[in-house]
Amino acid sequence: MLDTALSLNDLRFLMLGAGWTLLITAISVTAGTLLGVLFGVARAQTPVWVSLPIGFVLDIFRSVPLLIQLVLFNSFIPILGLRATPFSVSCLVLALYTSAYCSEIVRGGVAAVPQTTRRAARSLGMTWGQDMVEIVFPLALRVMFPSWIGLTLGVMKDTALVAWIGVIELLKSSQILITRMPSEPLFILGIAGLIYFLISFPISRLGARLERKWREND
Amino acid sequence: MIEIENVRKSFGQLEVLKGVSLAVDRGEVVSVIGGSGSGKSTLLMCINGLEPIDSGRILVDGVEVHARSTDLNKLRRKIGIVFQQWNAFPHLTVLENTTLALRKVLGKSRAEADAIAIKQLEHVGLQDKLKVFPGKLSGGQQQRMAIARALAMSPSYMLFDEVTSALDPQLVGEVLDTMRLLADEGMTMIVVTHEMGFAREVSNRVAFFKDGLIHEIGTPKQIFEQPQRPETAEFLGSVL
Ligand SMILES: Nc1ncnc2c1ncn2[C@@H]1O[C@H](COP(=O)(O)OP(=O)(O)O)[C@@H](O)[C@H]1O
Ligand SMILES: [Mg+2]
Numbered sequence: 001m002l003d004t005a006l007s008l009n010d011l012r013f014l015m016l017g018a019g020w021t022l023l024i025t026a027i028s029v030t031a032g033t034l035l036g037v038l039f040g041v042a043r044a045q046t047p048v049w050v051s052l053p054i055g056f057v058l059d060i061f062r063s064v065p066l067l068i069q070l071v072l073f074n075s076f077i078p079i080l081g082l083r084a085t086p087f088s089v090s091c092l093v094l095a096l097y098t099s100a101y102c103s104e105i106v107r108g109g110v111a112a113v114p115q116t117t118r119r120a121a122r123s124l125g126m127t128w129g130q131d132m133v134e135i136v137f138p139l140a141l142r143v144m145f146p147s148w149i150g151l152t153l154g155v156m157k158d159t160a161l162v163a164w165i166g167v168i169e170l171l172k173s174s175q176i177l178i179t180r181m182p183s184e185p186l187f188i189l190g191i192a193g194l195i196y197f198l199i200s201f202p203i204s205r206l207g208a209r210l211e212r213k214w215r216e217n218d
Numbered sequence: 219m220i221e222i223e224n225v226r227k228s229f230g231q232l233e234v235l236k237g238v239s240l241a242v243d244r245g246e247v248v249s250v251i252g253g254s255g256s257g258k259s260t261l262l263m264c265i266n267g268l269e270p271i272d273s274g275r276i277l278v279d280g281v282e283v284h285a286r287s288t289d290l291n292k293l294r295r296k297i298g299i300v301f302q303q304w305n306a307f308p309h310l311t312v313l314e315n316t317t318l319a320l321r322k323v324l325g326k327s328r329a330e331a332d333a334i335a336i337k338q339l340e341h342v343g344l345q346d347k348l349k350v351f352p353g354k355l356s357g358g359q360q361q362r363m364a365i366a367r368a369l370a371m372s373p374s375y376m377l378f379d380e381v382t383s384a385l386d387p388q389l390v391g392e393v394l395d396t397m398r399l400l401a402d403e404g405m406t407m408i409v410v411t412h413e414m415g416f417a418r419e420v421s422n423r424v425a426f427f428k429d430g431l432i433h434e435i436g437t438p439k440q441i442f443e444q445p446q447r448p449e450t451a452e453f454l455g456s457v458l
Contacts, residue, residue, distance in 0.1 A: 116304040120305045120307070121319075123266055123294055124368070124371060125324075126318075134307075134318060
């Protein structure tokens with residue numbers, strides 16, 4: 001098995017792809033989470049005439065397949081006269097997509113904090129913002145966290161789709177290697193899979209650890 | 219002084235307060251008794267502006283609670299309120315629960331806040347539980363913590379909304395004792411309660427609440443021994 005045509009250079013090429021996968025994931029999850037918190041709070045706490053339109057737009061991002069969104073954005077941004085690399089289009093689309101899912105998670109988390117607990121906070125003279133920061137977010141976090149970890153891992157795998165618009169991330173780079181070495185597809189895909197796993201594993205472990213820590217206090 | 223003047227309030231079609239008037243003087247303890255669903259909790263939440271009202275007005279030390287110009291967050295500092303349940307912030311220790319508003323609302327330093335909080339927690343007998351999370355406390359301890367947390371803000375008024383109703387019978391006494399102590403110290407209190415013994419012994423006046431109205435108000439002696447209204451007599455007959 002170790003008797004392979006794969007060179008150190010090829011491995012480096014794969015690692016470079018993995019680097020892009022990680023970078024796109026990190027950027028889109030970070031931006032998507034920030035936006036998602038904003039949209040989620042807006043959906044949970046604003047009157048219907050604000051929250052309904054926001055919800056509608058986010059529903060579009062959640063229901064149209066990611067691949068279609070990527071291709072559409074990639075084609076339309078130049079038409080609008082804007083310049084964007086496939087990499088930035090990928091980050092933009094994935095961030096919006098993440099924010100759409102994240103907003104639902106946040107909305108659910110905020111709604112899960114009992115009104116009575118929030119009343120207790122307000123009755124002590126805390127402002128709406130203080131209640132949000134000191135009470136609602138810390139409590140909602142416990143509800144949201146497992147779903148958020150799931151979302152992050154999902155987005156990480158979904159980054160494979162950005163290959164379609166020309167970003168050479170982990171999956172695409174393994175495909176390129178396979179075209180060059182048609183005899184080794186399983187070995188190469190195996191390595192790619194292992195890399196995906198090595199990225200995911202610490203994230204899910206960290207999630208499990210935090211959850212356990214929080215449960216101890218309840 | 220708390221002055222409630224002809225307050226009306228509806229939730230949608232349902233009129234919950236139908237013209238309630240009540241004045242509570244400094245140092246007075248007024249118990250509010252009555253069946254469930256009669257609007258007692260709603261009234262308390264109107265007093266500190268957690269609920270808006272439709273008409274009438276409520277004055278706290280002469281400040282109109284529901285006036286547009288009133289800074290509710292500031293007003294609430296002088297009105298402590300303890301609810302029936304879910305008062306605790308479950309992610310914070312007993313000490314942190316008690317210091318949070320001291321630090322965030324009153325801007326006290328951590329050391330100052332700790333000192334005030336510890337004093338109040340000692341007062342309600344929770345000095346051994348400072349580092350404990352509320353989930354590990356009994357219901358009675360949680361309610362005492364909620365009382366200490368409210369008292370830490372040095373309020374002029376305390377409102378209690380059936381604070382013992384969700385407790386196991388053997389835990390009721392410790393919470394009532396804490397409230398009794400507070401009354402003895404001269405705190406102005408409005409106490410919504412099902413504990414007729416408490417209402418009778420501790421209050422200066424007792425108000426009987428039914429269908430969004432105070433039907434009768436008087437000294438405990440008057441209300442419990444010579445109720446003037448048939449509804450009052452009927453209610454007392456059903457609970458005593
Ligand atoms: N936020 C609310 N929205 C709609 N109806 C409410 C709300 N809060 C209370 N009610 C209704 O108002 C009535 C009075 O409730 P409440 O003040 O809790 O009575 P009590 O404390 O005397 O049991 C009840 O019929 C209750 O269902
Ligand atoms: Mg009630």
